[in-house]
Amino acid sequence: MLSANSLPDEAMDHVIGYKTSQEAWDCQERFAYVYVIRVNQLEFHTIxxxxxxxxxxxxxxPExxxxxxxxxxxxxPISLKDFRAQLLGxxxxxxxxxxxxxxxxxxMCVQNEI
Structure with missing residues (x-):
C-alpha cells in the first residue's frame, strides 16, 4: 500500500486509487507533466x-x-482543473x-491453441 508520508501533497492527487508503488511509478509521466506545467507557470506568469x-x-x-x-x-474556455479531469478520464x-x-x-490465442 502507498504511504501518505512518502509523497508530497501535490503528488497525492495523482496516485489516489493506485494500490501499489509500482502502479504509481507507472504513472510517473503524469507527475512530470504536472511539474513541467508548474515550472512554466513560474516562467510565464502572464500567460x-x-x-x-x-x-x-x-x-x-494522437490517442x-x-x-x-x-x-x-x-x-x-475550460478551467485547468476541468482540463486535468478530462485528460485523466x-x-x-x-x-x-x-x-x-x-x-x-x-x-483468441488460447482458443486457437486448443
Whole structure:
C-alpha cells in the first residue's frame, strides 16, 4: 500500500486509487507533466489558463484527438482543473481499452491453441 508520508501533497492527487508503488511509478509521466506545467507557470506568469491548455493540447499524443477536438470546440474556455479531469478520464478510458484488447487477444490465442 502507498504511504501518505512518502509523497508530497501535490503528488497525492495523482496516485489516489493506485494500490501499489509500482502502479504509481507507472504513472510517473503524469507527475512530470504536472511539474513541467508548474515550472512554466513560474516562467510565464502572464500567460492565461487557456494558453496553457492550448499548449498542452498541442503536445498530446494522437490517442487524445477526440478530447482535443471537444475542448477546442467549446465556446467557453475550460478551467485547468476541468482540463486535468478530462485528460485523466480520457487516459483511464484509453488504458481500459488497451487492457480489454489485450485480454481479447490472449483469449483468441488460447482458443486457437486448443
Amino acid at each position: 492565461t489558463e487557456n494558453d496553457y491548455i492550448i499548449a498542452a493540447l498541442s503536445d498530446l499524443s 487524445f484527438e477526440v478530447i482535443k477536438t471537444i475542448i477546442l470546440a467549446k465556446d467557453i 480520457t487516459e483511464r478510458y484509453i488504458e481500459s481499452r488497451v487492457t480489454n484488447l489485450s485480454y481479447s487477444i490472449s483469449a
